[in-house]
Amino acid sequence: MGRFVVLTDTVLRGLGQVMFQNNSYAGLLFLAGIAANSLLFAAAALVGSITATLTALALGVDRALVRAGMFGFNGTLVAIALLYFLAPVALTWACVILASACSTLLMAALLAAFKAWKLPALTAPFVFTSLVFFLSAARFGRLEPTGQLPTAGLPVKAAVEGVVTGGTVGEGLLTGIGQVFFQGSTISGALFVVGLLVSSRHAASAALAGSLAGLLVAWGMGAAEPAIRAGAFGFNSVLTAIALARVFLAPGAASTVYALLGAIVTPFVAAACGAALEPLGLPVMTLPFVLTTWVFLLASRGFSRIDAAS
């Protein structure tokens, strides 16, 4: 393949890896799903994956890792996040480039730090890089928030709010998958499911089951209806479910139950992260998925019933 084709394929795999798919067609469909909702975010997703990938190549990262898209997906998410929460002016685009490059540094750092535990970095580089840039906007006068960041304020007890209907559940099921890429759109969610189907039927089922589990737990615990409908309690469970059921543990009955438990615990961690970060005006992004999956993977080493993926 020519250089340009290889790079394009790598960049698309970077998009695919956001949901653990080392598959450029999945990546292309994810890109289509984003574009269906917003061309701005689709552009950001590409710029982020390209920047993070080129940074990795320039610094001399192991080619095989780069080729599998492992140095693209955090850049993609960082770029979308920055444009979701900061106004799309020239300085923000400059920050998008810098932050996507930083995501490659954090990825390399976490790979080195976690080597002894054989623990994956997941989307932690995206989360930490984004938090740094959002927080710094409070001190740097020229970074303009879009108004999507939560308002700073101390945690207040939420009341049970709104009535959950069949529509809430149906919509939330798909937006929960759409929110993996910050797209609270059922069409985006549906296209992401198609992207998963192209790559792995099992991953698509895990994603749907995860979204449903997150949604039902949040409903049962009395989360606000608009948040449930928008998929706010789904996307982290989606990622936890795919990671535990299909990627890092040996697939089977035991890991399916274990993944389900993970998808059930994730909304509690999501609610907790929300209450901890929102006073600072920060979104939780995929931090709940990252924390829950790290704990479940580390714990599995001590459980003879749960095996690591071979």
Add this chain to the structure above:
Amino acid sequence: MGRFVVLTDTVLRGLGQVMFQNNSYAGLLFLAGIAANSLLFAAAALVGSITATLTALALGVDRALVRAGMFGFNGTLVAIALLYFLAPVALTWACVILASACSTLLMAALLAAFKAWKLPALTAPFVFTSLVFFLSAARFGRLEPTGQLPTAGLPVKAAVEGVVTGGTVGEGLLTGIGQVFFQGSTISGALFVVGLLVSSRHAASAALAGSLAGLLVAWGMGAAEPAIRAGAFGFNSVLTAIALARVFLAPGAASTVYALLGAIVTPFVAAACGAALEPLGLPVMTLPFVLTTWVFLLASRGFSRIDAAS
């Protein structure tokens, strides 16, 4: 022994391990101490230890660890904590079961994470699991706090408040031990000391010395009298003192001095954790003990004067 007897013995050792005693009689006396103050908390302590132990067995944890009560004590504390801070309705009891099971996952995860350092998990699984559930109550409308959680608010400089008398010291000495299980009662504290005496005379002395050290430092630094009387600055020092003087380091003059230093530093860490967590409406629980003991144990590897327990 029959199955039921073994399980009962294991569950009681789980209670005993809250103060590092692999001894079911100590566990039984700790349970009596809790029951003397509140039957609700005694029931919670049993449910937590049983749930965490059974979860460990179901997932296939090493039997010897489970048998020593190592997968019971965090469940016990999580269960008491949830019922201390959340209203005892059916949903809270369901959360108690889920959270106790989660404490087993966190325990297994920390054992795997800390293996290379030979560092104990201590009560970190209890603390982190409880923090997640308390924080999530701010987003989940159906979890009702009892009013025991600190009110959210930014840290305000505390004034020197109240006059410390002999009564404060005498009461605080025992409540400081009672608070290890959230029981601010002198009778509970006294029964816990008896439980320690049954298992280890030295552990009982360390507990009393730790409680006194924590109390005196807090008094000297100008902590509020009601907090001192209630044992708020004692229980973390109790645990630090037992851990460093009797459990993880070779007993002797050097480790006794080192443990005393630990018991003196703990109230500073406790005050700091309080100021950091209380703005979010969160209690510190045994986080100060965990952090201080981790630092002192890790540091001891570089000190030729302080030896690890054989």
Add this chain to the structure above:
Amino acid sequence: MGRFVVLTDTVLRGLGQVMFQNNSYAGLLFLAGIAANSLLFAAAALVGSITATLTALALGVDRALVRAGMFGFNGTLVAIALLYFLAPVALTWACVILASACSTLLMAALLAAFKAWKLPALTAPFVFTSLVFFLSAARFGRLEPTGQLPTAGLPVKAAVEGVVTGGTVGEGLLTGIGQVFFQGSTISGALFVVGLLVSSRHAASAALAGSLAGLLVAWGMGAAEPAIRAGAFGFNSVLTAIALARVFLAPGAASTVYALLGAIVTPFVAAACGAALEPLGLPVMTLPFVLTTWVFLLASRGFSRIDAAS
């Protein structure tokens, strides 16, 4: 050499190690730079280095490490920090002694924790020890802040404030170096540069380049002019630049570019730490340098273009 001469030399190396110089003359010039601005802080710097060093000797730390000043520099910084933010009464001096001793414990703990990664502790022991004492002042009525701690309050979007002139840049370049020891004085900064020159011409250039990079980035992003003039965005970049260009990586073109990238990223991390810690009334100190340098060093293991120092 006599015992006293050896101890004096060790204590001065402790001061020198604040900017990575295992050189007692550099330490002496750093002390002169502090004394030029404040005799109180010069006394604190000495007391801190002496206490931390003697604690290390008493506990039996490896002599070679102590002799190189590795157990002095965190004590020096802790002592200055406590007197900068807490009123210089007798109780504060007692806390200075206790905190300097604690910095030795944290140093030993981090050395043990980071051994597997060959990662340096940097000034993390100073930062964490100081944060504990500042936070505890909110609960301990007898610790009196000086008014230098930030006022507790939720993060508020900063406006672009003041006009940056040539004077701002010239002053900020030197105060940025002075602030490494909490001295917002151009004379202190100049003397620190002289101290670096005595020990390493390259370290002095890295310090000046780092200060300039931090200042220019903060200016470009719209930080407040008084903060830029006072060196608030310089000192962390100074330390990152020296660490990455001269100390932990093989000097050369690649590491110079890498260090420059580190110096550019540091002000973002500094702004983020400020927004995260200031609501609790806490200063960031050198936390941004520590976090950035840890990430850049860990990441370098995965980059074939960046080599570790031999």
